[in-house]
Amino acid sequence: MAYQVIIPAAGQGKRMGAGKNKLLLELNNIPIFIHSLKVFDQDELCEGIILAISPQDEVEFKLLLKQYKVKKVLGLVPGGKERQDSIYNALKTVKTDGIILVHDAARPFILKEHIHRLVDTAQKTGAAIIGVPAKDTMKTVRDNVVTATVERSSLWAVQTPQAFRFSILFKSYEQAEKDSFIGTDDSSLVERIPHPVTMIEGDYDNIKLTTQEDLFFAEAIVKKRQGSF
Numbered sequence: 001m002a003y004q005v006i007i008p009a010a011g012q013g014k015r016m017g018a019g020k021n022k023l024l025l026e027l028n029n030i031p032i033f034i035h036s037l038k039v040f041d042q043d044e045l046c047e048g049i050i051l052a053i054s055p056q057d058e059v060e061f062k063l064l065l066k067q068y069k070v071k072k073v074l075g076l077v078p079g080g081k082e083r084q085d086s087i088y089n090a091l092k093t094v095k096t097d098g099i100i101l102v103h104d105a106a107r108p109f110i111l112k113e114h115i116h117r118l119v120d121t122a123q124k125t126g127a128a129i130i131g132v133p134a135k136d137t138m139k140t141v142r143d144n145v146v147t148a149t150v151e152r153s154s155l156w157a158v159q160t161p162q163a164f165r166f167s168i169l170f171k172s173y174e175q176a177e178k179d180s181f182i183g184t185d186d187s188s189l190v191e192r193i194p195h196p197v198t199m200i201e202g203d204y205d206n207i208k209l210t211t212q213e214d215l216f217f218a219e220a221i222v223k224k225r226q227g228s229f
């Protein structure tokens, strides 16, 4: 089943504190966002990539897309204030009612087999996301005081890609705009339409590079995948 993917890459990377867009930092001598795009570019089921970027990054991103021979970029759209705004800008340019994925440019370790499971599931159910079961004991805390211990078996850490039938995702974005709702992922918009979302178990390596220590974990994942860890 074919699909298109929106890749938001227009964040500021404030928590990384790299002094520039964190997506331009290199892992294994290749910029982070190129790792994230390549898996889709090389996937025979992927029909195209829509990339949301900040206008100030446009020249450098275009050069790197050319240098790394990324072929499936259908369009570049300007990012917005929030991640959700960047994705909405991209969604407005989509010309298909097939399956659309949203994947953070800051998650360079997604595997093709997981992408395909998401696409197959979204084709059947309309909405599928990937995540991993929580491993730690989870508590709610207010003002540094524990307010409750939460039943762990129902808690999952959510990743991207998230896969949807386009019409469902677009409707959820229109509704969110009407309600001035801002979510931290795309699923949260779809859940409130409401539409059921299926969870697929992924792997713990599919981290988002958010803070400096994530770069150390990322180097370890690269070595593990190269078989030298």
Ligand SMILES: Nc1ccn([C@@H]2O[C@H](COP(=O)(O)OP(=O)(O)OP(=O)(O)O)[C@@H](O)[C@H]2O)c(=O)n1
Binding pocket: 007, 008, 009, 010, 011, 012, 013, 014, 015, 016, 023, 052, 079, 080, 081, 082, 083, 084, 086, 087, 104, 105, 106, 107, 208, 209, 210
């Ligand atoms: N206005 C925004 C904010 C985020 N993103 C993208 O959404 C993904 C997930 O965001 P995150 O990793 O949290 O990145 P930043 O927003 O850049 O991080 P920070 O909050 O630390 O500034 C990233 O690929 C980021 O580039 C985006 O396209 N537009």
Ligand SMILES: C[C@](O)(CO)[C@H](O)COP(=O)(O)O
Binding pocket: 083, 104, 158, 159, 160, 184, 185, 186, 208, 210
């Ligand atoms: C979409 C996401 O990657 C799922 O974990 C995450 O919610 C993005 O979070 P952030 O708020 O941009 O850190």
